[in-house]
Amino acid sequence: MSETELDADVTVDSRGATCPGPLMDLIGHVRTADAGTVFELLTTDSASKHDVPEWVEKAGHETLGVVDHDDEGYWSIFVRTAR
Amino acid sequence: MTHRVVIVGGGTGGTVLANRLVDALGTSLRSGEATVTLVTDSPNHVYKPVFLYVAFGLREVADGVRPVRDLLDRRVELVVDEVVEIDTDRKRLTGRTGRADRGYDTLVLATGSRLVPETVPGLVEGGHWFYSAEGAERLRDALAGFEGGHLVLSVVGVPHMCPPAPIEFVLMADAWFRERGLRDDVELTYTYPIQRAHGIESLAEWATDAFEARDITLRTFVNPDRVDPEAGALHTMEGETLDYDLLVTIPPHAGAELVERSGLGDDGWVAVDHHTLAVEGAEDVYAIGDTADVPTSKAGSVAHYEAGVVASRIASRVRGRTPTATYDGKTVCFVESGLDEATFLEFGYGEVPTVRAASRTLHWSKLGYNESYWLTARGLV
Numbered sequence: 119m120s121e122t123e124l125d126a127d128v129t130v131d132s133r134g135a136t137c138p139g140p141l142m143d144l145i146g147h148v149r150t151a152d153a154g155t156v157f158e159l160l161t162t163d164s165a166s167k168h169d170v171p172e173w174v175e176k177a178g179h180e181t182l183g184v185v186d187h188d189d190e191g192y193w194s195i196f197v198r199t200a201r
Numbered sequence: 202m203t204h205r206v207v208i209v210g211g212g213t214g215g216t217v218l219a220n221r222l223v224d225a226l227g228t229s230l231r232s233g234e235a236t237v238t239l240v241t242d243s244p245n246h247v248y249k250p251v252f253l254y255v256a257f258g259l260r261e262v263a264d265g266v267r268p269v270r271d272l273l274d275r276r277v278e279l280v281v282d283e284v285v286e287i288d289t290d291r292k293r294l295t296g297r298t299g300r301a302d303r304g305y306d307t308l309v310l311a312t313g314s315r316l317v318p319e320t321v322p323g324l325v326e327g328g329h330w331f332y333s334a335e336g337a338e339r340l341r342d343a344l345a346g347f348e349g350g351h352l353v354l355s356v357v358g359v360p361h362m363c364p365p366a367p368i369e370f371v372l373m374a375d376a377w378f379r380e381r382g383l384r385d386d387v388e389l390t391y392t393y394p395i396q397r398a399h400g401i402e403s404l405a406e407w408a409t410d411a412f413e414a415r416d417i418t419l420r421t422f423v424n425p426d427r428v429d430p431e432a433g434a435l436h437t438m439e440g441e442t443l444d445y446d447l448l449v450t451i452p453p454h455a456g457a458e459l460v461e462r463s464g465l466g467d468d469g470w471v472a473v474d475h476h477t478l479a480v481e482g483a484e485d486v487y488a489i490g491d492t493a494d495v496p497t498s499k500a501g502s503v504a505h506y507e508a509g510v511v512a513s514r515i516a517s518r519v520r521g522r523t524p525t526a527t528y529d530g531k532t533v534c535f536v537e538s539g540l541d542e543a544t545f546l547e548f549g550y551g552e553v554p555t556v557r558a559a560s561r562t563l564h565w566s567k568l569g570y571n572e573s574y575w576l577t578a579r580g581l582v
Contacts, residue, residue: 134475136496136551138400142359145394145424149438172396176422177439 124183124196126158133162133192140166141173144197148179151199156182159195170195204235204519205304207294209284209459210311211241211269213248213578214490214504218309220580221512223276226519230276235519239273240294240301242283246272248574250501252337253366253537256344257377262334272578287463289483307485307515310471311508312457314362314491314499320453321357327430328355328450331370332362343447344374349386350446355435356393357425358453359400362491364498365536365546367391367451368399368408375415376539389416390443392423401498404536404546407556411538425450454499456492470494475550476527478511487511495530496550502533505577535567543567 130147132140140161147157159170171181174197182196206222208215219239229235251265270279282296293304316332318324329340352374356367371391378384391398391412398412398419399405412419424438428448435443456469465471465480471488472481475495480486488494489511490504497503506528513526530550537543543564548554557563576582 134496137402138359138395139496141395145438149424149426169396173422177424 124156124158124185124194126156126196128155129158129160131160132166133160135161136163137165137169139163141169144170144195145173148177148197148199153199153201155199157197157199159197160192161195162192164193166195167193170197203233204229204306206235206237206307206309206515206519207303207305208237208239208309208311209241209287209294210313210490210492211239211243211246212311212313212490212504213501214313214492214508215239215241215309215311216246216269216272216578217505217580218311218489218508218512219277220272220274220578221509222515223274224580225512225516229516229519236278237276238278238280238303239269240280240282240284240296241269242281244268244270244281246578247334248571248578249332250363250571250574252331252334253363253369253373255334255337256331256340256370257373257540258341258345262338266334267575267578272575274580284459285462287459287465289463289465289486292485305485307487307518309511309515310460310465310480310486310488310492311490311504312460312469312492314454314456315458315469316452317358317455318450318452321425321428323428323430324357324425324450324452327428327433328357328448328452330450330452331366332452340449344377347387347447348383351388351390351444352447352449353390353392353435353443353445354449354451355423355425355443356451358451359394360499361451361454362499363534364399364401364500365404365534367393368404368411369537370449371417372411372415372538373540375417376541380540388418390418390420390445392420392425392443394422394424396421401546401548401554403553403556407544454491460492466494475530477514477524478507478528487514495528497530497532497548498534500532500534502531506531535563535570537564537567539564 185194248265254260282301286295397405489507514524517524538559542559546554
């Protein structure tokens with residue numbers, strides 16, 4: 119999946135926050151989002167790569183992809199809300 | 202020329218900082234080189250950890266309340282007013298009554314957290330909490346009349362003040378109901394928003410074992426979306442429903458509206474340098490305590506240690522020296538694990554704390570600290 123396919127409607131920048139900060143930041147935004155909204159969660163916490171998709175699946179949303187920004191030390195996790 | 206230091210907030214961070222600062226400045230205050238002013242919207246200082254005990258009828262709200270003036274060194278000017286606007290370009294504050302209207306040379310934001318239960322539909326009507334004086338008293342009355350059924354403790358908002366408090370609550374409730382001969386009639390459930398029992402991994406593991414040993418049900422990935430008080434039901438973002446007879450929550454928190462209104466941070470939390478606590482994007486402004494968005498807990502001990510660092514940095518600046526004091530994320534929490542035993546955590550940035558074995562000694566240390574807190578507020582301990 120190319121990065122151009124992963125254009126987000128909303129970017130949540132949680133870089134610098136440690137668990138559970140990034141996931142809770144995403145949950146806070148998803149709480150008030152419309153169905154079909156695409157989020158890009160920026161995180162420097164490597165645990166987010168597992169924790170976030172796990173919650174997304176549990177909550178019935180969809181993880182579109184994880185992009186590793188090698189040189190800059192953070193990840194983008196793309197999520198689309200289902201409801 | 203006088204260097205005017207203004208602190209906004211009369212909680213743990215603001216009070217400790219004001220007292221530490223007048224000590225650190227000493228001769229500079231006497232010579233008129235510097236002044237220290239604390240602006241707060243209430244004449245009273247509240248020590249919130251007492252509220253957990255209020256819920257079980259073990260303490261009174263009044264035990265945690267003292268006049269701010271009594272806690273402040275007489276060299277600190279106290280202004281009771283609500284700051285409604287901060288202009289960091291002009292370095293000026295505006296107060297609701299006008300008493301706080303003034304300029305500053307260095308500003309410290311210690312405006313703390315506030316509860317926003319109204320952000321979850323039905324939570325105000327259906328939920329209890331022990332994070333405010335009124336809430337703790339209302340919960341005390343509800344618990345006193347609760348003789349059986351399903352008690353759900355749900356952590357709705359993260360981050361929240363005093364991170365171990367929800368774990369402490371269910372472990373204390375377990376012991377409290379046992380002591381009263383009601384435990385067999387009470388089902389206890391603890392819910393947390395992420396995939397484990399707590400944000401701090403080692404505390405999550407410790408709590409999971411403790412819950413299992415005491416027949417407390419753990420539910421993870423629970424993010425309440427809506428409370429239906431009529432039906433006694435908690436609906437979650439994950440599409441699940443939990444029925445309850447008594448719902449105790451850690452409600453969502455936000456920082457001060459003033460912070461957001463003044464363009465200093467979303468949700469009232471302020472971005473700072475994690476070590477100097479200097480506010481990003483504003484000159485000569487620091488943030489401490491819950492206000493400062495740093496990767497550790499929103500705990501009184503954090504505000505306390507941060508206040509010491511900022512006092513040192515400001516005093517150095519006033520004296521024309523280079524500030525060198527930095528904050529390393531030091532956080533200390535006592536954790537009650539029943540009615541007569543407790544454990545203890547200590548950690549810094551990026552560290553996972555070791556959870557020590559619970560003991561009666563640590564429980565009494567916690568109660569002893571709660572009494573000696575008033576010395577902490579005075580900047581002495």
